[in-house]
Amino acid sequence: MNDESVPGEDYLVDYRVSLGLQLPLTMLFKPSSPVVESSQTCELAVVDPVTGRSDCGTDTDRDGVLDGLDQCPATPEGTAVDGRGCPVDMGTDADGDGVPNEIDQCPDTQIGTQVDAVGCVITQSLVLRGVNFENDSAVLTQEATGILDDAAASLRNQMNVRVAIGGHTDNVGNDTYNQALSEQRAESVKQYLISHGVDGSRIEATGYGETQPVASNDTPEGRAENRRVEFNLIVD
Template identity: 60%
Template sequence: MKKSTTGLLLGSALVVGLSGCASSASQSSGASASSDRAWYEHPTVCGLAGGLIGGGLGYAAGSDSDEDTGAAIGTTAGATIGAMLCADTSPAMEPPRDTDGDGVIDADDQCPGTPAGVAVDAVGCPLDSDGDGVPDYQDQCPGTPAGAEVNALGCVEDLVLRDVNFEFDSATLTMGAEQILDGVAQKLRANPNVRVRIEGHTDAVGSESYNQDLSQARADSVADYLAGQGVDMERMRTIGYGESQPVATNDTDAGRAMNRRVELGEWE
């Protein structure tokens, strides 16, 4: 058999085989990653096959004097074409998106847009430990008994801001009071649609008018501090009740201490 006939037959056979590899690779690229492809679909294998094809065709087409050169050129061209035919051109798979960064991908997230840093459950919704309908990160009264009806602050009734105390006979907050109000401010910032009442109360020591003014000044002092922590002043209403709404007797130190208080409630 002549050299040209042999080369052409070899080339034709390898073209058929390479075409099959490339076709199979193309069909499978959309369904699986390149690491899952069959060995004969790998670009390296296709490149080797293409090199044999190109070399065979180059050898067959060349004259007796330049058959080595033709084979070399054909091998290089065939290897390049073969590798390109079997290259994985399928688009790279994008990782699942988690737009709000809460650890639950968008496809499974039933509460998209959760604020950064808020703890969520398996479906991406903020935790509500007491089940009152107000998420923990907004709840001013965590631990509400099951079934209790609460306001937008998560409280059954107005919240007494315990340990929010003032300097003696003044409206100046103590350092401990400021630390407590920092936590209140954080939850109010996280609950921007809620307006609040801040009520000041005193014991019965001193004149009624003096206690009225002092209670108003203390309520205003709390609002000013919360505003300084990022709570919009338009969301707060301050009221001073003086000594008019005691919750305990004014005849004992303990009772008077309970009456000197600041309360936080929903302003409807």
């Protein structure tokens, strides 16, 4: 541009020079870069082997196996697990409750008792098969004491469990006699557990006589089923 005045003219002349520039077409029509989705940030991702898509998953017990595939939930952190989320050594289950020792938080559970994922008792009613008495008395048989030893060990290890003991009879004899006998037998079981270290405040004993049969009293087999001791386990 020339900003000098020209005589006789009251305007400035703007001289512009255009330069011819040649640009490669690739610069003018450069394809836009594909938009890359930001990768997800998650503790555990599942990658589709075909599409490569990555999705976050949930692993509550942090054992490396997604909850939907985890057959052993609530595994303690740091436990070595297999592809199913179960401890690598699944061969040891000392109390036979179906929960491996490595994750069993309530060892020595009474056989036949229902437990949760970590081997602890849940609220339930349990008939103690084999807890019998000498004929026409409340004296426990030798077999019965062995079963109650196991029950006492289980209760000692699970202080949050209370037990309501129910004594039952068949219909042989009169109602009054059977009621009294069932009460004596329930109390006999309670006292045995107390003598083996179970706090008496956690035990309730009740006799029901012949009022709650679970089988027909018309057959020897049915009457045998009705003569029973039930444990109602209550988890606080």
